Amino acid sequence: MRANGVTGGMSRALGSCTVNEQSPRAQSAPADHDEDLPEQMRVRREKRARMLEAGQDPYPVEVPRTATLREVRDGHPDLPADTSTGDEVAVTGRVIFARNTGKLCFATLREGDGTELQAMLSLAKVGQESLDDWKRLVDIGDLVSVEGEVITSKRGELSVLAERWRMAAKALRPLPVAHKPLSEEARVRQRYVDLIVRPQARENARVRSAVVRSLRATLDARGFVEVETPMLQLLHGGATARPFVTHSNALDIDLYLRIAPELYLKRCVVGGIERVFEINRNFRNEGVDSSHSPEFAMLEVYEAYGDYNTMADLTRRLVQDAAKDVFGSTVVRHHDGSEHDLGGEWRQITLYQAVSEALGEEVTPATPVETLRQYADKHDIAWDAKWGPGKLTEELFEELAVHTLVAPTFVRDYPIETSPLTRAHRSTPGVAEKWDLYLQGVELGTAYSELVDPVVQRERLMRQSLLAAKGDPEAMRLDEDFLRAIEYGMPPSGGMGMGVDRLLMALTGLGIRETILFPLARPE
């Protein structure tokens, strides 16, 4: 953010000077200033230096590689022990285990997808010097290239029997113990290490990629157009949340990191991109815990001539397709071993039905606030005298009903009072056409029949901004450009938002910090 304009140019110039002065020293005496390093890092730097002295490049630009480990494995299934195939290959991988004997060395190599293959180096094949180099220079964690014949060992392990080997990249830091789980904090702060040692971590990254790809495919198949709308915004809107503030030096104005793409996607619908979506990050300057991250990925979809019913159908398909693309079935398996069937039609229930069931008392939009307060008292739920009947009903729902919604459930028709930006229900008075999707007790997404009357929209936004102004010296201003867009005429539309991280959590049972590769953490 600061690297713009004059200061950026100056720091670059300073930076290059410093590098030029330091690099000869760093080249000639790499070990001299390392005396205070932990022993194992010192040792590895010395091995790197030894290679340079011997004219070997510890970081060559290229190493022999004719096959991936996976290709070697797939190409040689079910060989009996002690087989020579005659196939010559060059493979690469990270050394994850090493077992050296006097004249025969074994190493387990691993590549990115988790495939492992054994390398064998024998005195007879590589000669004394190369074998000694292997034993002297190679540590667990190094990346190496091994050329030789594909064989099986006397114990039957598929292996490459080396004719030659080469360092592909010397690791200067030791790997953590492969058989003890890394601490939670170490995993998050050094995800690259987590990815190296924990297959589950790599799998999580792949599942996330598959889910996002699946969401795009489902939407693409239905004619939705993916767009990218501003993350740097003059006014933040589309949700109620505290924003992050940043600054443009060029324009000399403060900007907000977006809290939602909604107001821009609606502009798209006005313009005629009638089926539109965006998958991207939102930023909210609020609490951080096991299900909230300051930056989180969100899918937001708008469909002209749709409503909250068509959004419910679409959302169900998005989730079911994602489950099928990841698990091959709508039955998803969590890492704790539990299974959840997301197949078939999903339960639909109104908010008032859900509360009535949980309470064992009939609650409707007409139930007076005094009665609701009695219900709250009966269940030891604290309430605020400022709350109207709508807010109180939602509170009862959250305290009593949410945790029971394990199977996917659309909770429909929220009180107008708590959904001020939403269109009123077409037939039921007092409620809005809005649903929240709950899955395993967690809110996964929300949808509306969108409010498109520009006059009503303006009134409601005015009221909101006045409310905001009461408690907030930097009160949100009206987004006049958004209102101007709506005044050109927005078709009746359905809109839906779903947390991508939340979807991952629902599919896999992971915590949010496992679904995000590099979650925000305090400086070490």
Next chain:
RNA sequence: GCGCCGUUAGCUCAAUUGGCAGAGCAGCUGGCUCUUAACCAGCGGGUUCGGGGUUCGAGUCCCUGACGGCGCACCA
């Protein structure tokens, strides 16, 4: 923001009542041509998160700060 718990070797963890800071893996030296978290023998490795205090003596007790985890509050 508040409360509780934690931070010890590269990693994962021990350390009794306040009494010589340890183990496994990893590392180093030597041995071993079929190992699979290889094995055998030997060796090194510590600002016990930082700062202050109590004490003859502090990883351990007290105060304070940093970071983390959990719960509450806020929130999607």
